[in-house]
Amino acid sequence: GQQVMQIPQYQHVQEGEDFTTYCNSSTTLSNIQWYKQRPGGHPVFLIQLVKSGEVKKQKRLTFQFGEAKKNSSLHITATQTTDVGTYFCAVKFSNTGNQFYFGTGTSLTVIP
Amino acid sequence: DTGVSQDPRHKITKRGQNVTFRCDPISEHNRLYWYRQTLGQGPEFLTYFQNEAQLEKSRLLSDRFSAERPKGSFSTLEIQRTEQGDSAMYLCASSFWRDRPEQFFGPGTRLTVL
Numbered sequence: 747g748q749q750v751m752q753i754p755q756y757q758h759v760q761e762g763e764d765f766t767t768y769c770n771s772s773t774t775l776s777n778i779q780w781y782k783q784r785p786g787g788h789p790v791f792l793i794q795l796v797k798s799g800e801v802k803k804q805k806r807l808t809f810q811f812g813e814a815k816k817n818s819s820l821h822i823t824a825t826q827t828t829d830v831g832t833y834f835c836a837v838k839f840s841n842t843g844n845q846f847y848f849g850t851g852t853s854l855t856v857i858p
Numbered sequence: 859d860t861g862v863s864q865d866p867r868h869k870i871t872k873r874g875q876n877v878t879f880r881c882d883p884i885s886e887h888n889r890l891y892w893y894r895q896t897l898g899q900g901p902e903f904l905t906y907f908q909n910e911a912q913l914e915k916s917r918l919l920s921d922r923f924s925a926e927r928p929k930g931s932f933s934t935l936e937i938q939r940t941e942q943g944d945s946a947m948y949l950c951a952s953s954f955w956r957d958r959p960e961q962f963f964g965p966g967t968r969l970t971v972l
Contacts, residue, residue, distance in 0.1 A: 752900075779959065788949060789901065791960030834900045836961075843914045846961070848893075848900030 750837050752849035760857050765822045767852035769835035776838040778818045779846065780809060784831040792820075792833075815840075825856045861885075862964035864950050870970045871940055878936045879967045883952030890933050891961060892925055893949040901949055907933060908955065940971045 751770045759765050769778065777796045781789035793802055795811035795818060802809045808821045822829055832853045836846040861884040871877050883890050888909050893901035904923065905915040909930040922940075927933040937944055947968050951961035 777959075779961075788963040788965055789951075789961075790963070794959040836900075845903045845906060845914050845916070846891075847903065850898075851900050 750835065750847050750849040752835060752852055754852055755850065756853045756855070758855045758857060759825050761827060762824050765825050765829070765854055767820050767833050767835075767854075769818045769820075769837070769849050771816045771837055771839070773816070774840045775815045775818075776840045778811060778838075779836040780818075780820055781834045781836060781848075782831050783834065783851070787831075789834060822854075825854070827856050827858055830854060830856050862950060862952055862962050864948075864964040864967050866967055867965060868968045868970075870972065872972050873942060874939055876936065876938045877940055877969065878934055879948055879950075879969075881933045881935070881950030881952075881964060883932070883950070884954075884962055885931075887952035887954045887962070888930070889953045889955050890927055891951040891953075892933070892935050893951065895947045895949055895966070896945075904935070937969075940969075942971050945969055945971045 749772055753768050779794045780792040782792055783789045793809045798815050799813045800811040806823045810819045820833055832851040834851045835849045838846055863882045865880045869877055891906040892904040894904055895901045903916050904919055905925050907927040910927050922938045925935045947966045949966045950964045953961045
């Protein structure tokens with residue numbers, strides 16, 4: 747079946763260090779969304795990527811969509827304690843309907 | 859405050875009982891999604907509506923689960939004959955198709971089946 751893998755599952759960084767999480771699919775994606783979920787909270791939308799090779803930036807966050815549209819990454823530069831939470835990718839496959847499949851998430855801990 | 863509300867926020871029930879959850883999406887949103895999330899996992903798709911039509915339903919969804927959105931506004935999710943494995947956070951999300959892609963999530967209903 748179609749799967750969405752996110753790595754790493756957990757990441758501990760010192761404040762100020764960079765952080766990257768990867769989302770990998772076995773099949774081609776139609777588009778991908780990224781969400782952040784704070785502890786005890788609900789997912790909050792960050793970005794959507796649609797085009798092959800697309801790169802989008804939001805302040806310290808950089809999102810990339812792979813050329814083959816099978817993988818994506820989220821990179822945070824100079825992490826802050828406010829970046830703590832779990833980052834999920836949510837993908838829509840090219841050959842299925844309109845449902846989104848969420849990855850298992852990467853839990854980020856920032857040590858002050 | 860995302861504007862999506864869910865009721866109740868917490869539900870404790872005994873195995874075998876039926877439960878119903880309600881979701882009120884952002885008023886102009888025409889798409890409404892239901893997800894289930896367990897600890898350490900990402901949200902798992904259950905079903906979604908466009909207006910009042912239920913367009914997709916997860917194949918993993920047991921026949922004990924049913925959802926409605928009778929007037930294209932609020933939605934209900936019912937679980938019949940609950941099992942301990944149904945214990946999870948049930949999340950509702952809404953979006954306005956074609957206009958903005960993001961899903962706005964509600965705070966969720968945490969179900970505990972004893």
